[in-house]
Amino acid sequence: MSVQTEFEHSKQGALSHRPHGKKKRKRPTLLQEIKKNKAAYLFLMPKLLFFTVFMLIPILWSFVLSFQEFGVFETTWVGFKNYVDVFESPLFRTSLWNTFLYTVVTVPAFVITALIIATMIHPLGKLSQSFFRSAFYLPTVTSMVIIAMVWRWMYNYRFGLFNYVLGWFGIESIDWLNQTATALPALMIMSILIPPGAGIIIYLAAMNNISPTLYEAAKIDGASPFQRWWRITVPLIKPTTLYLVILSTIGSFQVFTQIIMMTGGGPGNATETIVHVIYKTAFRDFNFGLASAQSVILFFIIMIFAIFQYRWFRTEN
């Protein structure tokens, strides 16, 4: 039986069973499933082991740790004390607000920029597409540490590129990273202006999967290029947009390298972010219990955002 016929057969079978709903086929147990697909699970095993040891267990462990006061030789169960401490900490509240602002500004900017650039590249020929795809993706290979160093120079009060350009228009220099009013926006600008290479690649792949007949039909119906983009491209790549929004939201909530490299969370606490606070709590203050509580809170915040985004985009669909 060919794959196609097998698929058709199972589809018909499923359809024929659905209206009656009397005989429910017994689902195989996990063990039966593993026995049946031994080879596949064997190949999956190394990755699953790594995932369990280095991801799942630490996550579960940090959840347990968040209810404890961590000591070198003994840990004490403190219940929700760490969570209370987290919410009572003005520093954590500030960092939460800063991270939220950073996310709200940079995520839409990232997704929209990627969409616009991908839209501009999409109509080009294969060779040109490949060139621009590489051109926009290459910078993302550069370490954030290096990027942050370059941007620190660009924000330099006296020698920086930004103040040099402002000087052309007779605008007074700005001490970008040392003023509370400009430090966080400066970091946002940096994140926005770094080309969203990964986003462009993913969007291009999604756009290339849209059937050209749809565009041809719309063209015959007299749709303008913008209408074709707005009515066909944007709705059809919505799952990709959802994926990118969720991914970049997670990334934004975890912003760290830029902070540690460029401002250290200052001036004052103007650029403190959640992960930077977690890092200091764990590795400077040796308070792994409190840091775990902060991490768990971050986990839930990201999860809530992801669920919200998922539901919002899904409803729209």
Add this chain to the structure above:
Amino acid sequence: MKQKRGMLLTLVFVFIMSLFLGACSGDSEPADGEPSNDVADGDAWEDWSGTITVWDGPRWADEEDNKYHWLEEKKEEFEAMYSGVEVEIVQTPWAEMGDNLNVAIAGHAWPDIAPVDISGGAVSINHIEQGVIEPMDDFYTEEELNDFYPNALEAYMHDGQLYGVPNSISVHAMLLNLDIFEEKGVTPPENGQWTYDEFVEKMKQLTDGDVYGFSTYLLPGYYEAWPFLLMDGGYPLSDDFTEYTFDSPEAISGLQKFIDLKFEHEVAPTEMGGPNVGEVWQAWASEEQRSIAVQPWATWAIVSAQGEEWKTNFMVAEYPTGDTGEPITIGGVGGWVMFMQEDNHKRRMVAEFLKHISNTEEQFTMAQHYGIFPALQSTAEMEPFADNPEMARAQALSEQAVMLPRHPEWARIDEAIQKELQLAANGEKEPAEALQDARQEVERIIGE
């Protein structure tokens, strides 16, 4: 349902296994989790065989640019003395030392020896109280202990016991770029001493549109600016560390004098008080970017400014004096600590290695090549800076050194204060407001 139960059981099994494996893996932890302080008797310890793990950061380079050559030589000497002993050196960049040590301590996988400034945050008094650090008193005779400068020894004392071997003393000093002084026709202060008013006057003479007299940075863990804050008699905490005192009139007046350099006297650039250590250094030392005449630095910068890369024509001066009439600088003590040991014989052997790398001769070598002041009086008597007048002048400043409070939560207190200092330095808060605003957070930390 069965499928879910199966998955759950698998996860629980993996979790329990990892807990079990994790508990079995630590080889430094004794069975009862309590450190033993017994010292090996007799000479049996000399027969101990095994590995001593030492973490160290890069120091001065040899001809092959190897910055760990000094410790490697010590390792070879020691291994030749004790045939069963192997010394393992773990090269750890200084910037990563604190975090790595904290992770190692959390995982009970600490080294035997590491270079630690107890006041610096990587290893704190909390760790001493939890028994992670071995006391060293029993390995030193009274005569040996008397050879240390008392303030160096004091830095490693807790509850009357010594927890580490002081190896170096460092202070902060003002470095004057003499080329800029010459260009502007300004005479440096006589004997490197000046009052605040004299200092301001000279900074004004040095400042024009392109060059500024003074600059420095402000960020947690760095104290270059702090002698200004203390110059009128201010101090961050009360003597018993139970009260925040940095909003006293003396402290506010000191901070005001520091801030005035930028806004009132305009002898410091807009960037003064920012967090950029590297850029501030370049503005003083780099020939292409030279635009600051005077900067305060820790003593390592003296050796750096004498090296080939930054070769600078400079002199060392004291911080200007304030209302107290006495010059003040911030001092620090560096040294080695031994981490908790199970085996008495190994403990004794590790102590022996510690003494081997921190004795009079080694501190002399460090002083000459690494730009630090010895913690041993016998080393100082050897005059390691006989050919280096700038280091000798900086060493004289150590008599003016004020130590930072040794509060177990100093790193957090320091951050709360420094963040407010940043706001004062960029003009967003008045000095009094900034120091008063730090009170709430500092009191919260002290009260925990």
